[in-house]
Amino acid sequence: MNVSNLINNYPEAVAMILFGIGFSNLLLQKNLIKKIIGLNIMDTATYLFLALKGYIFQRKAPVVVDGITQAEHYVNPIPSGLVLTGIVVSVSVTALMLSLTIRLYRRYHTLDLDEITTRIRKEEN
């Protein structure tokens, strides 16, 4: 493992650091909104990683304009397709999480998940 590899591939390293930030936020934050922000950072980091891997230096997006049909002129379109699918998934998941958060906030007037748990316990006893 040498450092020059890491420096040469710094975009991937950035993606992984972002993934770590998002992951730990989703796991450790108590505030539900911050958790959701963490989720979005995590997903976006994965899409950044995918997009980086699909990009080939000095090539263009795979849209035929000047009648050039050889594959050598274009980047790999599959990762872009995967990113699009992934974005759809993460948008729907985020919407679901936000709606659940609204439900909980209306009922317990707080966004702190641990506080919500204690209030539920209190309510039942």
Add this chain to the structure above:
Amino acid sequence: MDFVQNFPFISILLSLFSGPLTSILNGKWAKRVNTLVITVIGFLSGAVLFYVLGTGEAFVYRMGHFPAPWGNEIRVGVLEGFMALFFCAVMLLCMLGGSAEREREIEDSKQNLYYIMVNLLLCSLLALIYTNDLFTAYVFVEINTISACGLIMIKQNGRTIEAAVRYMIMSLLGSGLLLLGICFLYDLTGHLLMSNIKEAVAELAATGQYHVPLFLSLGLISVGLAIKSALYPFHAWLPDAYGYSTVSSAAILSSLVSKGYIFLLVKIFYRVIGFSVVCDSKVINVLFVFGVIGMIMGSVSAIKEGEIRRMIAFSSVAQIGYIYMGFGLGTEEGIVASVYHILSHCATKSLLFVAASGLTDASGGSRKFPDLTGAGYRNKLAGVAFTVGSLSMVGFPMFSGFISKLLFAQAAMEHDRKMMITLVALAISTVLNAIYFMKTVIRIYTPAAKGYAHPDSRRIPLGEQPDKNLALVFFILLNVMLGLNSEPIVELIRKGLGMFS
């Protein structure tokens, strides 16, 4: 191409489109459509199973007839067909067993929404079982998560919404890791179809190239799916989600949703990474350790629990531990035992949830153990069913749980280093299982002293809950069938795993 080969795709589409259809129907018709769809898909899966058994080899269905590296594929062997059939049967029984609770606990205007979720869940389970494409698997994992979340929160109170949030958070952590693992694999191999990835991975493993990234991606996928299926340290969401949702949700979640992820993991081990590569890695040792710890800690938590539904939920943690321990053995026999335990746990846990709801109905709706005293006399069939389920979980001969414990022990015998740990863990876990399940069985068959029973407790005659009783009878039969008739099923699992490679 035979017409039967279209059936897997037709079943996925049928369940997918019945979701939107049920959204415009009222509760009663939505229920009918849902039952019909599950039954039809069960028959289709049965036909597929017989077809594959007849030809003796797996078939590949190409979507839109695009050839291998570009198109999306469905691949069906014996095990896939059998799993689909079994999941349909269990889902039908879960829906039947919890129908009275659903009508009582879910608002009238939201009845049909429940069936949308169930249809989508079935669709995603079928897709996870059949698909040959890794990214498709990821998308359906997410659909599975979302619909499972819907099943938890449909019963509207603070508890279930909080449980749903916690479930979503853990699940999303799991799917994040899974997605990252899939991206790594795609970058290493340049493919998304399982068969193509396997060829590329075999080449990489032979040359030793990209050793670290390969095992990193295997680790990420395993941990991601382990989080989603509630392996021990990641189980915090589980007791609330299973304990407070409506009965059919709890039964479906514990017996089908987590098993779908585990089946996907088996498929990834065999069809994507290659079983020998997986066995050479350290990942299975990690799964083994957490599986063993889960077997014991899950049971300990269940013993400490004061109410019946959460106790059964904690028992799931222990049983998931068994399954991962089987993976961790790293032998073909271990996987066979795990897959058999998937079936056994599927049949038993849903039986226990439905039977427990029958017992709580007879005890004024209370789930606390003191109130359940004598419930086995008040609701006779539920008492018998709960006893059968408990005996099966403990590993009493004749029932399915015994066979899976036997298979685990036999698989452990082949392994030098892990043999003692596995056998000791099996023994301890069996004793712990016996403690909390037999405690409950004794409790429900102890006559309640006058004045101590719950004020609303009453006797429920056999005819009062025909749906639930029918479901319970079928669950008991399924359990006994798995227990007494295990030889052909184990043979089928072996054959199916053989078809994977």
